Amino acid sequence: MKKSTPIIAVSIIVFLIPAYFIFNYTVEKVTNQILGGETKELAEYECKLTPKQREFNKGLYYTGPLIDTHVHMPVAFKIISTIAMKFGFEDMPAAVDISTGYINCLFDTEGIKKTFGFFIVPNIISRHAVNHVKNVEEKYPGKFVKFFMPPLPLQTLNPKSSQVKKIFNNNPGLFQGYGEARFDFNVGTNAHPEDEYFLDMYTLADENNLIVQIHPDKGQGEALRRLLEKYPHVKFLAHVMPDYKNEIGTLMDAHDNLYYSLDAEIHYIFGYHTIQNNRGPTKEEYLKFIRGNFDSVLKEGLRDWKQIIEAHPDRFTWGSDRWYTWHFDPEVSGLVVEFGRAFIGHLNPAVQERFAYKNAERMLQNQ
Ligand SMILES: [Zn+2]
Incomplete structure (x- = not known):
């Protein structure tokens, strides 16, 4: 040598x-x-927004902190939104369109101290999507409670159970929730909450201490009841179950692992009662609707929910269900939050803070 x-x-x-x-x-x-991922420049968003003025400046109003327990975070990559829109989705902004920095800034001005954020993780780019979630945590520690969202109803993009398991194992503590697991999309073929795949997901949620955000389809109240029984240690956070409204209280009495968030269901950001022709309102239509009907919609929400919330003061949370591009417009966003604060202000004072943020905080304990 x-x-x-x-x-x-x-x-x-x-x-x-x-x-x-x-x-x-x-x-x-x-x-x-x-x-089409979020660039460094976008993530460095300089926050200059100021709080939006109240438009309906009368009546009872909650001014304390909020936790938004239902926000669809812009997808990590533009390619996912392109696929989703081709598939029939009305809108799906990406982080290059609406940066995490902007959302963080906007929510700060609205008095939202923490957000349950749903991050879609498609199988083909799972590593990149998870990296995006890590970057969000690094940049805004503790501000987003990160939920691993399956790309439903694009089931071919759904990561296999083993892949999800691996992601949780390799990134301990990164995710605090699983979902939104939505079973009533009006595009594509819906999965069922008791599919074997989802049973695997609830087991993983159990093992990893994750909250499961679930949106059952009409007629799936019984399925939810069976899941609450089968997974007593998993906290299920349900929403939008209009046909099951009267049973939710009974279900909560029987199962202490059921929580429920009131979001689009009370402020109709996806449309009033029904979504016409598979299409929700435009920004202009929604602004006109909510401005023209603020008091009557508020009255309706209180009529339907005040009693059941106050009878179960530890189980309900507030949320916005912002998802589409225009939902994050400061004018729309501000009105949705103003509506939420007016709604909370009309609850029993002993319940207001619990609904606004304390129940959400409690859900996160022992995480
Ligand atoms: Zn939903």
Whole structure:
């Protein structure tokens, strides 16, 4: 062996290590560009928004802190929103359209101290999607309670149970929830909450201490009851079960792992009562609707829910269900929050803070 051999070997190693990292970094950057990921510049959003003025400046009003327990975070990559829109989704903004920095700033101005945020993780780019979630946590520690959202109803993009398990194992503590698991989309084929796949998901939720956000379809109240019984240690946070409204209280009495968030169901951001022709309102239509009917919609929400909330003061939470691009418009957003605060202000004072944020905080204990 020549004397120079070790020197050459060492030089190669010295060269290869940085080359490896540079290569990886470049690949990551290029992939990010191709997929349409959030750039550093966007994530560095400079917060200059000011709180929106109240428009309905009369009556009882809650002014304390809020936790929004239902927000669909813009998807990590533009490619996912392109696929979803091709599939028939009305809208699905990506983080390049609405940055996490902007959302964080907007919510700060609205007095929202924490947000249950749903992050879609499609199988084909799961690693990148999970990295995006990690970046959000790094940038805004503790501000977003991160939920692993399956790309329903695009079931072909759903990660296999083993893949989800691996993600949870490799990223302990990154996710605090699973969902939204929605079973009543009006595009594609809906899954069922008791499909074997979802039973696996609830088991994973149990093992990883995750809250499950569930949106059953009409007629699936009984399925939810069976799940509450089968997974007594999993906290299920349900929403939008209009046909089951009268039974929710009874279900809560029987199962202390059931929570319920009131969001789009009371302020109709996806449409008043029904979504016409598979299409929700536009921004202008919604603003006109909520401004023209603020008091009557508030009255309706209180008529339907005040009593049951006050009878179960530890189980209900407030949320917005913001998802589409225009939902994050400061004018719309501000009105949705104003409506929520007016709604809370009309609850029994002993219940207001619990509904506004304390129940959400309690759900996160022992996480
Ligand atoms: Zn939902």
